[in-house]
């Protein structure tokens with residue numbers, strides 16, 4: 218049995234805004250093997266995005282144990298957390314989050330520039346990942362000159378450029394039509410099967426669930442395998 222890429226034990230997260238407390242995660246347990254293509258379903262407000270943010274090292278658990286690819290996120294210091302975010306994970310969002318003034322290639326290169334790599338080196342790798350998502354010919358186009366489906370594939374390429382072990386996707390098909398949804402899921406499935414990248418996807422879209430190797434439901438801050 219390969220060791221799990223995600224191991225969570227009784228993780229809790231409460232948001233506080235002034236005097237209002239929201240218990241977003243109420244003791245989440247999770248174990249996911251490396252190479253999985255996992256999906257989390259569940260009602261709005263159930264805690265899906267919160268869990269993805271914790272697993273991606275964007276936010277911190279309140280209490281509990283959270284280990285991702287051998288890194289103990291519950292006890293990591295800021296430096297370790299930043300390193301984890303930059304080296305281990307890629308994020309894909311519902312609305313792509315591309316910079317409108319940069320062309321596709323430069324958008325894809327941003328995570329490497331943030332890590333301090335040279336523009337030349339970043340662009341060399343950028344061209345490779347654009348090829349992987351089938352959009353090499355659109356490298357000079359800006360986001361506004363691309364369809365929603367193409368923009369999301371550029372966002373996937375941006376996630377891939379750091380060679381992550383884990384890609385976290387929050388409602389990645391939420392803004393796509395059915396044709397672009399199929400194209401995106403074909404791409405994700407092929408990256409999962411051919412490169413062994415683990416995917417964890419939060420979604421409301423039941424049409425994509427057949428691609429999943431592991432299915433979860435998240436409700437009231439509790440995660441269950443389904």
Ligand SMILES: Nc1ncnc2c1ncn2[C@@H]1O[C@H](COP(=O)(O)OP(=O)(O)OP(=O)(O)O)[C@@H](O)[C@H]1O
Nearest residue numbers: 232233234239241260261262263264265266267268
């Ligand atoms: N920054 C925040 N401050 C306060 N409360 C928050 C914050 N972010 C999320 N919440 C609350 O935490 C709970 C879980 O929210 P979360 O965004 O994780 O749910 P979700 O399952 O992703 O929902 P959706 O399907 O609508 O995206 C909700 O009650 C939400 O209002």
Ligand SMILES: [Mg+2]
Nearest residue numbers: 265266267387
């Ligand atoms: Mg959400």
